[in-house]
Structure formats: structure tokens, C-alpha cells
Amino acid sequence: MSRVVVAFHSGYGHTRSVAQAVKEGAASVPGVIAELLDVTQASEASWAALAAADAIVFGSPTYMGGASADFKKFADESAKVWFTQGWKNKVAGGFTCSLNMSGDKYSTLMYFVTLAMQHGMIWVGTGMMPPRQPGHPDEINRLGSSIGVMAQADNVPPDQSPPAGDIETARLYGKRIGEMSVKTGAA
Amino acid sequence: MSRVVVAFHSGYGHTRSVAQAVKEGAASVPGVIAELLDVTQASEASWAALAAADAIVFGSPTYMGGASADFKKFADESAKVWFTQGWKNKVAGGFTCSLNMSGDKYSTLMYFVTLAMQHGMIWVGTGMMPPRQPGHPDEINRLGSSIGVMAQADNVPPDQSPPAGDIETARLYGKRIGEMSVKTGAA
Amino acid sequence: MSRVVVAFHSGYGHTRSVAQAVKEGAASVPGVIAELLDVTQASEASWAALAAADAIVFGSPTYMGGASADFKKFADESAKVWFTQGWKNKVAGGFTCSLNMSGDKYSTLMYFVTLAMQHGMIWVGTGMMPPRQPGHPDEINRLGSSIGVMAQADNVPPDQSPPAGDIETARLYGKRIGEMSVKTGAA
Amino acid sequence: MSRVVVAFHSGYGHTRSVAQAVKEGAASVPGVIAELLDVTQASEASWAALAAADAIVFGSPTYMGGASADFKKFADESAKVWFTQGWKNKVAGGFTCSLNMSGDKYSTLMYFVTLAMQHGMIWVGTGMMPPRQPGHPDEINRLGSSIGVMAQADNVPPDQSPPAGDIETARLYGKRIGEMSVKTGAA
Numbered sequence: 001m002s003r004v005v006v007a008f009h010s011g012y013g014h015t016r017s018v019a020q021a022v023k024e025g026a027a028s029v030p031g032v033i034a035e036l037l038d039v040t041q042a043s044e045a046s047w048a049a050l051a052a053a054d055a056i057v058f059g060s061p062t063y064m065g066g067a068s069a070d071f072k073k074f075a076d077e078s079a080k081v082w083f084t085q086g087w088k089n090k091v092a093g094g095f096t097c098s099l100n101m102s103g104d105k106y107s108t109l110m111y112f113v114t115l116a117m118q119h120g121m122i123w124v125g126t127g128m129m130p131p132r133q134p135g136h137p138d139e140i141n142r143l144g145s146s147i148g149v150m151a152q153a154d155n156v157p158p159d160q161s162p163p164a165g166d167i168e169t170a171r172l173y174g175k176r177i178g179e180m181s182v183k184t185g186a187a
Numbered sequence: 188m189s190r191v192v193v194a195f196h197s198g199y200g201h202t203r204s205v206a207q208a209v210k211e212g213a214a215s216v217p218g219v220i221a222e223l224l225d226v227t228q229a230s231e232a233s234w235a236a237l238a239a240a241d242a243i244v245f246g247s248p249t250y251m252g253g254a255s256a257d258f259k260k261f262a263d264e265s266a267k268v269w270f271t272q273g274w275k276n277k278v279a280g281g282f283t284c285s286l287n288m289s290g291d292k293y294s295t296l297m298y299f300v301t302l303a304m305q306h307g308m309i310w311v312g313t314g315m316m317p318p319r320q321p322g323h324p325d326e327i328n329r330l331g332s333s334i335g336v337m338a339q340a341d342n343v344p345p346d347q348s349p350p351a352g353d354i355e356t357a358r359l360y361g362k363r364i365g366e367m368s369v370k371t372g373a374a
Numbered sequence: 375m376s377r378v379v380v381a382f383h384s385g386y387g388h389t390r391s392v393a394q395a396v397k398e399g400a401a402s403v404p405g406v407i408a409e410l411l412d413v414t415q416a417s418e419a420s421w422a423a424l425a426a427a428d429a430i431v432f433g434s435p436t437y438m439g440g441a442s443a444d445f446k447k448f449a450d451e452s453a454k455v456w457f458t459q460g461w462k463n464k465v466a467g468g469f470t471c472s473l474n475m476s477g478d479k480y481s482t483l484m485y486f487v488t489l490a491m492q493h494g495m496i497w498v499g500t501g502m503m504p505p506r507q508p509g510h511p512d513e514i515n516r517l518g519s520s521i522g523v524m525a526q527a528d529n530v531p532p533d534q535s536p537p538a539g540d541i542e543t544a545r546l547y548g549k550r551i552g553e554m555s556v557k558t559g560a561a
Numbered sequence: 562m563s564r565v566v567v568a569f570h571s572g573y574g575h576t577r578s579v580a581q582a583v584k585e586g587a588a589s590v591p592g593v594i595a596e597l598l599d600v601t602q603a604s605e606a607s608w609a610a611l612a613a614a615d616a617i618v619f620g621s622p623t624y625m626g627g628a629s630a631d632f633k634k635f636a637d638e639s640a641k642v643w644f645t646q647g648w649k650n651k652v653a654g655g656f657t658c659s660l661n662m663s664g665d666k667y668s669t670l671m672y673f674v675t676l677a678m679q680h681g682m683i684w685v686g687t688g689m690m691p692p693r694q695p696g697h698p699d700e701i702n703r704l705g706s707s708i709g710v711m712a713q714a715d716n717v718p719p720d721q722s723p724p725a726g727d728i729e730t731a732r733l734y735g736k737r738i739g740e741m742s743v744k745t746g747a748a
Binding site: 100101102104107130143144146150154 | 252285286287288289290291292293294317321322329330331332333334337339341
């Protein structure tokens, strides 16, 4: 079995919805077990799950132009793993969610790439083309992101936003991560 | 008088519309003269105008995740100015336009910041808050960008897109650049 | 008087040495008062000092490819100021320190730019040319950075590293920030 | 057989030396054929070779804070391939060379990541730990880069610089790209 861990922080639940969809997408791939890890609750068992994973997907809201402090605390704690390159050659991916259509989401995703590269991981982006109707709430990849998933949430409860398109984008991304996890693990 | 030069490349006219609005915004500030420079037409006179400018605003479509090759050619040619730090302490700003709501526009804007910093310039962003209705075509700063102006254009002629909100965003940004140009030049 | 606040986090003291040099450089400019703010000790008085500042310089080690979690916590807390754009048009700058010559220091500095732009600040880089002998410990700007100051410290106590060149680079950068603070405040 | 193409631009020959070392490293892996492609000489045959490749490594000097205009021209031309996602799931990597120890090399490498992600490729970084003696000319990964290879060259002929450590770093990176190419191709 290939194991995918979605390691995320969510402030108000919107990023958690995205994380859940990524997990479901990954778990839909035959031969893949996927789980969520809220990084603010990381225990010894969580670090063991990360060590056993074939793929790790990083997720965080974009706060003040970058990954949240809660996510960064987790990233800094991963320095212990970095010393032994314990995540080397695992598949990596990422997603972020914020109020704006664009804003600085790219900044957060590029930070995830940088973190993954320090760990010697292999980065997998969305592999998705732009939507036919940019920004339309039902479209796949409606914000046009290739590095990782960008979701946009209004200031309403997480059951109302991000819209269906963003959630489906996250699900398809999770599927891609799961497939890549199986593919690279098989070799 | 303070002089603002909007140095841009436009492939199909959409970025030119944004450039035009930035120029008009700058020119609306008392004491400011503003002009457009299509970087593919840069002559000796253009380089003299840049040398005499108090502010230079960089503009380009986002092609394949970054500023266009035509813009980059101009940036590379500015190495001659860089050797003598001829643009040192001038005000700098930037804008980009592409099909997607987000995509990699941040990448292009961050390149403009990097270029400006090599030239020892002072970077001025949009100074704009996020819109009330993210993405709405009539909103100011509808894509939620602070580093520089992000505009989004559909695959239709430039008189139809980018929408009114993006054009007005560019005009207000030009005004901010013009004001900052007067302010820093006065000291 | 112009007021410069150097808001930094330091894990082992190396970044603190750089912060101290930036502060001294700023304070050397006639008409400038400069102070250090360790962001892990930020009190109500600290936020008042930041509100009263003409320039804020951000500093952090580069941990796992970005600003430290302690710095990011401060950045996230600055969201309160962001809502009212309380730092708008202040001068901004930044510096970072890490073990490597290059590594991901640019990532940390670009994050500082992004943060400053969200706050509507004006970014001032080093304005320094590359050194004659790249990397030499006595050279000004030995790592060749223009966005902000990059310092490199070995795993030895902070009185031994970063080297003299990096400390002098930081001092000169502080001077530039101080001068720009006076210049923009006067207008 | 797995095919690796090193697609690079070099202004004065230093980046070519790095490209050559990446190619040799890749070719040293059993089952891998590697070739150089000077992007300023790209022919129809070159685009066919890229289409047939299992891995593409991008290389460029860092000019004025980013990939050279010559490289960007190639990147923009790759939009034709992008429309059909012809490079999807190929392995991608990158390297850059410039005068400074750090400078804006990260900016160039991050552009390569962004380009690769638009193409739906899988990014492979150096997977290398920092050196024991940062900056020392004989050290592997002496500049401490994980996203891709950073080389530093003085203003002397390419047979004198970049130093042995950078060339060996490039060779080892090519080897890693070759191995990853075999691994992902086998699945």
C-alpha cells in the first residue's frame, strides 16, 4: 500500500475542507491509504506516520502573505527529520486557501516547494490546465494554479465556501498525488 | 516636475490597456509628467527618458509563469545602466496581465521587485486592501494583490477585457506611483 | 526625529548581531532614533513603537527555507495593524542569516517584501553592488544580495560569526534605511 | 532507455560547463542517454528530442535577477507544447550560474520550478545536504541549494571557474536526475 499524509493547518475550517478533499481524492486511488494530520496536534505517532508515508501534502491558509505561523512551527520542527533526510524521495504537494482570488497564494505554495526541496522530496503540481471561465465557482482549477491547489474562501462558514469547483480541484489533486505515490513507490 | 515612465511589453494589447491606465493615473497627479515606453521599441531616446525619470513602472504579460521574453530582453539590456547604478533611488512599481485569476502573476511581480532591487530602486506596491467581492469585474484590486497590479484578461479584444475594475485599479496605482514620485523627489 | 525599529527574531544570537549592526547604522544618521525589537518579547509598548516608526526593518534566521515560526507569529499578529493599514507608507527593509552562503535566504527576504507590501510599506533594498571577491569574509555585500541583507554564520558563537564583512554590510544597510526614512518623512 | 535533455543557455561558457557536468552525470546512470540542447540553437529536431525525453533539465545564467532573455524566449516558445501538455509527468530539474555566491539565483531556480509546473512536470531538486565548509571551492553543494544547482563563476574563462566543487555538484545532480528518470519511467 502507498500512504499519503495530508499535513495541514486550518484557522477557521476552510483550509480543512480543502485538506479533506485532497485526502478523499488520494484515498480513491486503488492501493492508497490516506490520512489527515492537523499539524497543531502533531504527536509522536504523527511523526511516525509521516516517516512511513510515500507522499506528504502540505496545506495552510495564506496569512499575511505566507503559510501560517502554526504551519511554520511544524515546518521548523521538521528540521529533526531533515538532519537525517528522513523524507528523501517522498512525493510532495501543497495547497492553500485565502480570501483573495490571487493575493499571495503563490508565495505560500512556493514556500511549500522550498520546504519539500530541503527534505529532498519530489514535487508534484496540479497538472491542470486553466479553466474555460476563469474564476467561475464551479470550474476545476478556477484560479489557474499549477504549482499546487489555490482555493478561495469568502468570510462565511466552511460549508458555504470555498465553492464546489475548488473542492473538486482539491479532490482531483489528491487523486494525482495518490497515483504518483503508487507510481514512484513501485519503481 | 516629476517624471514617470511606464516601461511595458504587450503581446495582444491587454497589458497595453493596463499600462495606459497606469500612465493616466500618474499624469493625473499635479507636477507629474508620465509617458509610455513599449520596451520592444526602446531607442537611445527611451534610455535617456528612463535615466531622467523619477519613477519607472515595469509591465508585462505573464507568459509561461514569468515576465515575457520581450520584457526580459529589456531587463537584460538594463545591465548597462546597472553597472553605474543609474536608476538608484528611483521609485519602482509593476503590473502584469494574464488569462488566469491568479496563476503565476506573483512570479512576474516578484521578478520586477528583484530587478528593481538590483537597480537600487525603491519599490512601491498597490497599497490597496482586498475587495469586498473577490473577483468581481467592477471591484478595485479584485484579485487582491499588494506587490503590484494584477489584471486578468479573457481571450477577447483589449477593448472588452480586462474589465473596468482592473483598469481603474491600474489608474489608482499610477496615481500612487505619481504621488510617491513627487514625495521622494521633493526631499 | 525619524524613528527606525528593527523587528527581529534570533535563535542563537547570530541574527541578533546583524540586527544590532542594522540598528547602529540607522542610529548613525543625524535625526534618526533607532531601536531593537525582539519579536518574541513584543509587548503593547512594542506595537506602539512600531506604530510610531518611520521605518521598520524585519529580520529572521532562515529556518527550513523561510522566516522562522517565531517571526511568522509576529507577522501574523500584525494582521491587526493591517486591518487599519497602520504601517502604510512607512519604509521597510529586511535581513536574514543562515548557515549556507545562499540556500534559501532569498525566500525569506521575498517573504519580508510580501509582508511589507500587504502593509502598504515602501521597500528599500541594499543598494549595494556585488563584491570584488565573492564570498570573502571581509567584503561588503559578500553574498551579492540586493533585496535585503544576507548574512552567513557558521555553527560557532555569535562573537565569531557572521564575519566582519556581513556585520559592516548590515551597518551600511541600516544607514541607508535611516537616510531613506529621513528623506521620505521630510516630504 | 531513459532520455535526459539538458536545455540550457550560456552567455560566456560558464553555464555551459555546468550543463556539460549535469549531462555527464545523467549519462553515467545505466540505461540513460543524455544530451545537451543549447536553447538558442533549438531546431525542429530539438523539440522532437524534448518530446521524447523522460527528463528535461533547465539551465541559464542569472542575468538581472532571473533566467536570461535567451532562455525565456525558449520558455515562451514552449507554450506550443504546453497547449497539449506534451511534457506532462516528465522529470524536471534546473541549475543556474552567476557571479555572486547567492544573489538572485533562487529567483531563477524558482522560475524553472514554475515553468515545469505549468508543463505538469515532476520537480527533482538536489537532494543534497549543506557543505561542511560553506563556500569552499572544493565542496559539494558549497552554496547550500536544494531546489536545483547553484554555481558561482568569477569573471575568468570557463576553464578556471566555476570551481571543481560546483562542477562535481552538477555531475551528482545529473546522476540524481538520471536515476529518477529511470525510476519514474519504469513505473
